[in-house]
Amino acid sequence: MKIILDGMGGDNAPASVVEGAVLASKETDHQIFIIGQEELITEELKKYKYDKNKIGVIGASEVISNDDAPVRAVRSKKDSSIVKGLNMVKNGEGDIFISAGSTGALLAGGLFILGRIQGIDRPALATIYPIVGGIPSLLVDAGANADCKPNNLLEFGMMGNIYMEKVLGRKNPKVGLVNIGTEAAKGSTLTKAAYDLLEHSHMNFIGNVEAREVPKGVCDVIVTDGFTGNVLLKLTEGLAWNILQVIKKKFTDGVKAKFGAALLIDKIKGLKQEFDYSEYGGAPILGVKGPVVKMHGSSNANAVKNTILKGIPYVTENVVEIIQNSVLEIEEITLSENERF
Numbered sequence: 001m002k003i004i005l006d007g008m009g010g011d012n013a014p015a016s017v018v019e020g021a022v023l024a025s026k027e028t029d030h031q032i033f034i035i036g037q038e039e040l041i042t043e044e045l046k047k048y049k050y051d052k053n054k055i056g057v058i059g060a061s062e063v064i065s066n067d068d069a070p071v072r073a074v075r076s077k078k079d080s081s082i083v084k085g086l087n088m089v090k091n092g093e094g095d096i097f098i099s100a101g102s103t104g105a106l107l108a109g110g111l112f113i114l115g116r117i118q119g120i121d122r123p124a125l126a127t128i129y130p131i132v133g134g135i136p137s138l139l140v141d142a143g144a145n146a147d148c149k150p151n152n153l154l155e156f157g158m159m160g161n162i163y164m165e166k167v168l169g170r171k172n173p174k175v176g177l178v179n180i181g182t183e184a185a186k187g188s189t190l191t192k193a194a195y196d197l198l199e200h201s202h203m204n205f206i207g208n209v210e211a212r213e214v215p216k217g218v219c220d221v222i223v224t225d226g227f228t229g230n231v232l233l234k235l236t237e238g239l240a241w242n243i244l245q246v247i248k249k250k251f252t253d254g255v256k257a258k259f260g261a262a263l264l265i266d267k268i269k270g271l272k273q274e275f276d277y278s279e280y281g282g283a284p285i286l287g288v289k290g291p292v293v294k295m296h297g298s299s300n301a302n303a304v305k306n307t308i309l310k311g312i313p314y315v316t317e318n319v320v321e322i323i324q325n326s327v328l329e330i331e332e333i334t335l336s337e338n339e340r341f
Helices: 015-025 038-045 070-076 081-090 103-114 150-166 189-199 226-251 255-274 301-316 319-339
Strands: 002-006 031-036 055-059 096-099 124-129 137-140 174-178 204-209 221-223 283-286 292-294
Touching: 002 015, 002 081, 002 301, 015 031, 015 038, 015 055, 015 301, 031 038, 031 081, 038 055, 070 103, 081 096, 081 103, 096 301, 103 283, 103 292, 124 150, 124 226, 137 150, 137 226, 150 174, 150 189, 150 221, 150 283, 150 319, 174 189, 174 226, 189 204, 283 319, 292 301, 301 319
Parallel strands: 002 031, 002 096, 031 055, 096 292, 137 221, 174 204, 174 221
Antiparallel strands: 124 137, 124 283, 283 292
16 A cells, blocks of 8 residues: 655644654555655655655655645645645555645645545545543544535535444444434424434434533534534534643642642543544545545644554545445435425
């Protein structure tokens, strides 16, 4: 397998990207190609001992920044690491593309270069949602589509269900729809219509879930529109960070508190690790004709390493092909629901 890694994407590129690639290469036999400004990447690689048969460098002279207009940048910067990497996947020169660069450019590039899976209306960003004391869930959509139609939420649920089973190894995952109440009749026109579609799917749909239940791990796949999903994700991240800061302050306030902290240090570290995005890898862009994974913009070397390693099953388990084969069910459910009215 050839893993194409964007060497210029993210706040800490290319340093953290290169270090992460080196760490990952020690745990897999697959080839990793870092794409970007060759001189900078090569200079970083000189700092490490690594198997040169496992890591290669591919030159790309241009960089798409977060300040660039995504669509225009994808169309004009043909020799950028993002455009060149996506084209390598399209042309069969790479099996998966991983980047911590501009989310907008990745989404635009995924659509323009790889194209949508036929039958999927809207590709979605799926991201790991940490569960305190439990196994993480998968949130779909995490921000790619602010405005959605009912069939989009059905697509998100089915794609998330497949990814959860094939990549994250969760058998028969529970799928829940984010809503303001658990009753089927609750919510907006969008969620009520989406509920009907999801209910008639072959997924293990458990119905509506309220936001307060999501952090408890009530479902494995959290389905919502991109606007709500992004707000939910960022609220959780901000709340978790603030709680950890309060705990830290309480345990460093006085001698007794410091003594207590010393006794509980392993528990505190464990809690912090549960909310550490670097442990979970990146967020796949589901619905495009090729494996693409978006990493957090501030990804460190550990995050890069984990994204590479956890991205491998995305390819080996043929997730893109399985989603393509599931489109027929989506069409049947949507048609059946339309015939009811």
